Amino acid sequence: QRPNNFPPGPPVLPLLGNILQLNLENPLKDFERLRKSYGDVYSIFIGRKPAVVINGMKAVKEAIVTKATDFAGRPQDMFINEVTQRKGVIMADYGSSWREHRRFHANLMSSTNQKVKPSLTYLSLQLYDTFPVIRHLPLPFQKAFKNFEVILKSLAIDLINEHKETRVPGEPRDFIDYIMFCMGMSFLNMRRLRHLVHYSLFRETMVVLHFQKKRCQQEIDRVLEGNCQASFEDRHKMPYTQAVIHEVQRVANTVPTALHCTTRDTELMGYSIPKGTLIIENLTSVLNEEGQWKFPHEFNPENFLNDQGEFVKPEAFMPFSAGPRVCLGEGLARMELFLMMVTLLRKFKFIWPEEAGEPDFTQVYGITMSPKPYCMKVQLRAARKSF
Numbered sequence: 001q002r003p004n005n006f007p008p009g010p011p012v013l014p015l016l017g018n019i020l021q022l023n024l025e026n027p028l029k030d031f032e033r034l035r036k037s038y039g040d041v042y043s044i045f046i047g048r049k050p051a052v053v054i055n056g057m058k059a060v061k062e063a064i065v066t067k068a069t070d071f072a073g074r075p076q077d078m079f080i081n082e083v084t085q086r087k088g089v090i091m092a093d094y095g096s097s098w099r100e101h102r103r104f105h106a107n108l109m110s111s112t113n114q115k116v117k118p119s120l121t122y123l124s125l126q127l128y129d130t131f132p133v134i135r136h137l138p139l140p141f142q143k144a145f146k147n148f149e150v151i152l153k154s155l156a157i158d159l160i161n162e163h164k165e166t167r168v169p170g171e172p173r174d175f176i177d178y179i180m181f182c183m184g185m186s187f188l189n190m191r192r193l194r195h196l197v198h199y200s201l202f203r204e205t206m207v208v209l210h211f212q213k214k215r216c217q218q219e220i221d222r223v224l225e226g227n228c229q230a231s232f233e234d235r236h237k238m239p240y241t242q243a244v245i246h247e248v249q250r251v252a253n254t255v256p257t258a259l260h261c262t263t264r265d266t267e268l269m270g271y272s273i274p275k276g277t278l279i280i281e282n283l284t285s286v287l288n289e290e291g292q293w294k295f296p297h298e299f300n301p302e303n304f305l306n307d308q309g310e311f312v313k314p315e316a317f318m319p320f321s322a323g324p325r326v327c328l329g330e331g332l333a334r335m336e337l338f339l340m341m342v343t344l345l346r347k348f349k350f351i352w353p354e355e356a357g358e359p360d361f362t363q364v365y366g367i368t369m370s371p372k373p374y375c376m377k378v379q380l381r382a383a384r385k386s387f
């Protein structure tokens with residue numbers, strides 16, 4: 001039974017709820033279909049558990065920005081909560097522990113962002129919060145993962161030892177120095193530091209770029225002429241490359257939905273939603289919403305360019321979500337995307353091999369969307385002195 005004035009939704013079967021009406025391998029199309037029947041805010045039952053799906057910029061903004069704290073919780077009764085042992089930031093419920101962790105990590109990010117000249121090595125150091133999940137799942141790549149772990153563990157220990165020997169107290173040079181500086185804080189210890197460095201080493205945000213390479217390469221060559229390395233500041237001189245990167249992110253739709261939970265009885269778009277309700281924030285529905293984009297359903301960098309060819313970011317660009325639970329790594333991810341893409345495009349040609357046939361852009365659904373496996377020919381561009 002839906003509570004009084006609860007968002008409407010499809011008829012519910014006993015015990016199963018709406019599970020038979022959803023393709024669990026990829027429910028995004030079903031979310032879109034249900035939106036057409038029930039509007040931007042509707043409810044479904046996952047088994048006996050009610051969930052509210054929020055679609056489109058207006059409703060998403062009202063929930064996570066205007067009524068920010070009402071919608072800032074995280075569900076606490078899911079498999080992922082067991083796996084993460086309710087530790088870290090991502091799955092922590094809204095409250096003092098989440099706040100403490102988030103503040104710590106945010107300080108860490110801004111401190112490293114400011115103090116360290118961004119380089120690719122540095123940029124590949126990231127938070128470990130994302131990884132315990134993958135570690136414990138019985139996936140086929142476990143064996144490869146274990147071997148990789150051994151190598152990374154020794155790399156991490158070397159890095160930490162080197163930092164221990166050369167660091168100047170009070171003057172953190174980078175991420176690792178900064179954590180050592182904070183070691184006094186209750187939830188950090190040497191083991192945790194090793195994990196942090198170790199898991200950070202290989203979480204690269206990957207981007208596949210098949211389009212618009214030439215024009216980007218011309219812009220990059222022109223702006224970086226004579227410089228050996230790109231810096232994040234160069235983005236202001238590269239509107240087209242910026243537009244392409246943002247369009248890649250919009251279409252790649254890396255994190256399609258974010259799970260929240262209401263922290264108190266609240267209202268959304270005129271509906272009543274009780275405390276503790278699972279909220280599915282459908283970011284996909286914002287990133288391809290008609291009326292928000294010039295070309296919502298095709299890859300086109302013009303979505304981020306005005307008539308003068310300047311880079312502009314529409315309000316509906318929210319791949320990192322918004323409000324108090326907005327992605328903590330947004331700044332780092334944006335810097336990383338720009339520097340990696342520019343560095344790779346500057347140095348290499350990416351060629352789709354003729355024998356590979358038509359590219360298949362179907363995405364593989366998960367907590368993050370990924371491309372299907374594919375082959376790509378990578379060739380060095382003409383040698384340049386500055387590389």
Ligand code: HEM
Pocket residue numbers: 089090091092102126127129205254255257258259260281283319320321322324325326327328329330332333
């Ligand atoms: C292109 C890359 C990335 C995308 C698209 C992305 C997107 C997101 C999204 C949509 C959320 C959920 C926000 C919400 O619940 O409303 C999130 C949360 C989070 N992200 Fe990212 N993210 C990216 C990279 C990163 C990186 C590199 C880091 C760490 C260095 C990171 C750390 C986090 C953390 C800690 C949270 C949880 C924040 C909280 O619950 O308070 N993300 N991210």
